[in-house]
Amino acid sequence: xxxxxxxxxxxxxxxxxxxxxxxxxxxxxxxxxxxxxxxxxxxxxxxxxxxxxxxxxxxxxxxxxxxxxxxxxxxxxxxxxxxxxxxxxxxxxxxxxxxxxxxxxxxxxxxxxxxxxxxxxxxxxxxxxxxxxxxxxxxxxxxxxxxxxxxxxxxxxxxxxxxxxxxxxxxxxxxxxxxxxxxxxxxxxxxxxxxxxxxxxxxxxxxxxxxxxxxxxxxxxxx
Numbered sequence: 001x002x003x004x005x006x007x008x009x010x011x012x013x014x015x016x017x018x019x020x021x022x023x024x025x026x027x028x029x030x031x032x033x034x035x036x037x038x039x040x041x042x043x044x045x046x047x048x049x050x051x052x053x054x055x056x057x058x059x060x061x062x063x064x065x066x067x068x069x070x071x072x073x074x075x076x077x078x079x080x081x082x083x084x085x086x087x088x089x090x091x092x093x094x095x096x097x098x099x100x101x102x103x104x105x106x107x108x109x110x111x112x113x114x115x116x117x118x119x120x121x122x123x124x125x126x127x128x129x130x131x132x133x134x135x136x137x138x139x140x141x142x143x144x145x146x147x148x149x150x151x152x153x154x155x156x157x158x159x160x161x162x163x164x165x166x167x168x169x170x171x172x173x174x175x176x177x178x179x180x181x182x183x184x185x186x187x188x189x190x191x192x193x194x195x196x197x198x199x200x201x202x203x204x205x206x207x208x209x210x211x212x213x214x215x216x217x218x219x220x221x222x223x
Contacts, residue, residue: 002071003032003103005042006062008080021046024076027105031074039074041065063091067098077106078120092120158205158218176202177222180215190215 007024025042032039043062059081066073073095075081081104082088092111095102102120103110110116159177160167179202183193194210204210 001037002069003028003037003039003074004062004066004069004071005029005032005039005074006044006059006081007042007076008045008056008059009047019076019080024080027076028074031103031105037072037074040069040071063094066095066100066102070099072101072103072110072112074103074105076104078104078109089121092117156205157221158214159222173205177218180218181222184219 005025005028007021007028009019009021009024021044025044028042029039031037043058043065045056045058062073065071073091078088081102082091092102095111096117101111103112104120107119109120111120156162156167159170159173161170162168176197179197179200180193183196188196190212193215194212197210197215204214
């Protein structure tokens, strides 16, 4: 039986916390030897985020090799393979159609069995659910800071100045926000608003020409 390995790290920090490329490869080699698989090749994506499957060339090569050889694609954990349920299931379906399988060592998943396939799908959904919860908590925390007038990024939004760690209103820019909202209500397009602001000598935060993107951001924030 043949096996194809795939390993990935997204940042340098991950190379020292137990899931380095070397550590992942060693785990894969040990597993294939213990289960009588012939490890054909180990593909590696170093310093690449797992958010989008299409941005990882080594993963594409590993999938091609596993499908061509009807081998088992072996990964250290599901987080090394995919960061979304959509990508995880897409990978699983592609392997299944080609007569190949997948094994994730950390979660002890082996899709050569029906039970393994079911557990894989459940864990993929739960992993994405946890990421959604983290995102939701982050959004709530940022909203709380905004309500307190606290700075939440290195950029100072139009309409405000920074005093310590707090944002205070800039009267001239606040007047600019009022003009932007008024023009939008009158049916002006984003570009037309920009031209009108320049006519009225309303300057951007950095003194650059008004862009539709900046105006749209101001409208969304003020809403």
